[in-house]
Amino acid sequence: MRTVTYERNGRTNTGAQALRVEGLHYLRVLEQGEEVCERELTPEEVARLAPLMEAAARKPAPAITPPEAGGPNGLAVSLAFEDEEAPRVRLATKRLPAKGAGWPYDELLEELDALLTEELHARAPRHAHAVLPHMLRAQE
Numbered sequence: 001m002r003t004v005t006y007e008r009n010g011r012t013n014t015g016a017q018a019l020r021v022e023g024l025h026y027l028r029v030l031e032q033g034e035e036v037c038e039r040e041l042t043p044e045e046v047a048r049l050a051p052l053m054e055a056a057a058r059k060p061a062p063a064i065t066p067p068e069a070g071g072p073n074g075l076a077v078s079l080a081f082e083d084e085e086a087p088r089v090r091l092a093t094k095r096l097p098a099k100g101a102g103w104p105y106d107e108l109l110e111e112l113d114a115l116l117t118e119e120l121h122a123r124a125p126r127h128a129h130a131v132l133p134h135m136l137r138a139q140e
Contacts, residue, residue, distance in 0.1 A: 003082040004053055006112035008096065010075040019116040024050055029119045037123055048111055055104040057081065061088060079109060 007018040020028040024046050028038045041049070061084050077098040080087040089101045089109065096117075097110040 001050070001053060002057065004056075005080045005082070006078070006109065006116065007080075008075055008077045008113070008116070017116060017120065019112055019119070021049065021053070021112070024053065027115070027119070029116065029123070037119060045115065049108075052104045052108040052111060056088065056108055059088075062086065077109065079105060079112070
């Protein structure tokens with residue numbers, strides 16, 4: 001199985017985040033092009049990803065996919081195989097997971113996006129923080 005890279009770009013809160021699945025064995029998470037973590041895939045993850053990645057690999061690669069930006073309020077999502085000239089999928093979306101590429105790409109994008117979000121959250125969990133009115137007065 002080849003290496004597949006899923007990347008999402010957006011103006012707010014995402015920067016450039018990517019997930020690289022190498023041969024259905026290793027998972028690498030990248031932010032702004034820098035590797036932030038690496039680990040082996042679990043058997044459950046392999047079972048979920050393998051049929052989708054194999055089905056996507058059997059589909060013919062597009063000649064060239066025109067670039068599609070996410071716009072000021074949206075996101076751009078791409079899915080690429082390592083040995084191909086252009087990404088298999090490039091979509092603009094306002095919500096994740098991105099939809100509109102058809103089967104098996106939509107399902108694969110959903111799985112990879114969930115995996116990327118889970119890895120990033122495990123690395124740096126986000127916590128809600130409420131600012132109460134009396135706190136504002138104390139800061140003034």
